[in-house]
Amino acid sequence: MTEKKSTTIILFSGDYDKAMAAYIIANGAAAYDHEVTIFHTFWGLNALRKDEAISIKKGFMENMFAKMMPRGADKMGLSNMNFAGMGPKMIKNVIKKHNAVPLPQLIEMAQEQDVKLVACTMTMDLLGLQKEELLDQIEYAGVAAYLADAQEGNVNLFI
Amino acid sequence: MTEKKSTTIILFSGDYDKAMAAYIIANGAAAYDHEVTIFHTFWGLNALRKDEAISIKKGFMENMFAKMMPRGADKMGLSNMNFAGMGPKMIKNVIKKHNAVPLPQLIEMAQEQDVKLVACTMTMDLLGLQKEELLDQIEYAGVAAYLADAQEGNVNLFI
Amino acid sequence: MTEKKSTTIILFSGDYDKAMAAYIIANGAAAYDHEVTIFHTFWGLNALRKDEAISIKKGFMENMFAKMMPRGADKMGLSNMNFAGMGPKMIKNVIKKHNAVPLPQLIEMAQEQDVKLVACTMTMDLLGLQKEELLDQIEYAGVAAYLADAQEGNVNLFI
Known part of the structure; x- marks a missing residue:
């Protein structure tokens, strides 16, 4: 029996481009038959x-x-060349032009591929975010749950 | 005999919030009985x-x-919404309000839990920082020491 | 037979200092006899x-x-204290003063040490970059190739 590989990503950044990178890797890993978790x-x-x-x-x-x-x-800014919001529009334009997938659809794809989307309860509390404000069908957990996943993982990234 | 798991974090960022994330993961991993190193x-x-x-x-x-x-x-800024220094005050306020642990205490906790805190000697040299300016009871090393730890590690992060 | 260790770095950032960190780790790992890939x-x-x-x-x-x-x-800015371009000059000055290695030479060293430099074809397409504009002797690949490397790797970092 071969064990399933796994990919565990911490998404710390609120930048559109970094979140895109996280979700592209996650969707790729899911297609590669990894167990994938994104811990937000x-x-x-x-x-x-x-x-x-x-x-x-x-x-x-x-x-x-x-x-x-x-x-x-869809409302997140860029990590680089944000230009007071013009950057994200440019990126979204080139995404459309090159038939690439914008972030909200990358998140939907991840949910369809059973990528486990986790919201960190400690920082939700700090930032005053409540479950009603977040997407449905996500999980809630803390750093212990993250470590339990990550310590058995193959690809661990902090983005 | 089971080998001890390990977590090795490179802390590159000088942002208060990213350092908090690094130390929360480090303290969690130490509580989880990992050998933990933060390489600054x-x-x-x-x-x-x-x-x-x-x-x-x-x-x-x-x-x-x-x-x-x-x-x-205590004087570090935020990676996001820093607002000329207002952001860190807001974060420190919500930390206090929600009984969360501010960064200087997270660092003390890490030291009490024997998290190995390492200062990168090459970049100390570049930035002109000397041992007298840094906390006591930390270690000094270079990239070779980092790799020796990381290559045997379970959770490797760059923050 | 012992298997060769490996280090796989995603370089997402366009900051001079973060790229320096990536290439210092990569060169260190290559000297340590790892198989090293930087996926740009x-x-x-x-x-x-x-x-x-x-x-x-x-x-x-x-x-x-x-x-x-x-x-x-050589033209990249800093992630921190960029000061409208003054920061990179300061860093380059201290690099020279302390006999450290500037980024373009770190990249050459990596190529001499057979670090595999990969350009992500999907984001090349998004940003409109073409092969003629990039260094010679690099490879071109997508997220699947990255995952194939990373899932067998010892040190995986996202920078």
């Missing part, structure tokens, strides 16, 4: 936000974070 | 700086770096 | 650009990217 922490949680406004009572700080952070994958 | 290089060395001013004769360039770089973990 | 994707592709202007017919977007992105390793 800090700004990476924004990739899992629903794009509609969810009305939830929050403290002042939590409200400020919620307003300042991008609501969902 | 480039801007990540700032997490190891003492917060008092140390008077050392330095060249012009080295002095400029020393003045411009944050002196210790 | 997104902004990391800029490290592989030739420094002369190559005249190629491109679309409008591709031309804009080509003009805005740094042409080769």
Whole structure:
């Protein structure tokens, strides 16, 4: 019996391009028959936000974070050449032109391929994000669960 | 006999939030009974700086770096939403509010749990940092020592 | 028979300092007798650009990217303290002063040590980069080839 290989990615970054890289690797690894987990922490949680406004009572700080952070994958900025938001439009244009897959569809593909999408509960708490604001069918866990996956893994990345 | 698992993290970033992530993973892995090493290089060395001013004769360039770089973990900025220093205050506020652990205490916890904290001697030299300016009880090494640890490791991350 | 260890690095970043870290680790690992691959994707592709202007017919977007992105390793900015381009000069000065190796020479060393330098074809396409613009003697591949290397690897990093 050969054991299944696994890929475990921490997505810390809230940048559109870095999240794209994470999801491209994850989808590739799933196609390669790896068990794949993306553990979203800090700004990476924004990739899992629903794009509609969810009305939830929050403290002042939590409200400020919620307003300042991008609501969902499609609204994230670039790590480089963001140019006050022009960069993401350029990237989305070239993605369309070259028939590549934009981030929201990469996330859907990952869910269809059973990539385990995990939201880090500790940083959700810090940033004041609640389950109602995040995509359905994701899991919630902390650093212990991450380590349990990662220590048996073949490809471990922090993005 | 089962061999001990290990986690080896390169902390390259000088951002408060990324250093928090590194130390949370390191402390988690130590609690999980891993052998844990954090190898601090480039801007990540700032997490190891003492917060008092140390008077050392330095060249012009080295002095400029020393003045411009944050002196210790508590003074580091955020990778995202730094807002000219307002971001770190917000994060520290929510950390306090949610009873989470701020970075300087995460570093102390790591030292108590015998996480090996290493300063990269090559980049210390480049940035003009000297041993007197860094925390006590840390180790000094180069890329060969990092590779010796990492190549036997289970969880290898670059943060 | 002992199997050869391997190190596989994804270089996503287009920052001079992060690329330096990637190439220092890669050269160290090659000296340590690892099989080493650096897989250049997104902004990391800029490290592989030739420094002369190559005249190629491109679309409008591709031309804009080509003009805005740094042409080769020597022209890349810093991830931190870039100060509108003053930071890289400072770093290059201290590199010279301390007899450290600047990035273009680190890349040459890597090629001499048979580090496999790979350009990600999917992101080349997105950013409109063509083979004529990149260094000679590099390889071209996609995420599947990366995973084939990385899943057997000892040290996997995303930089």
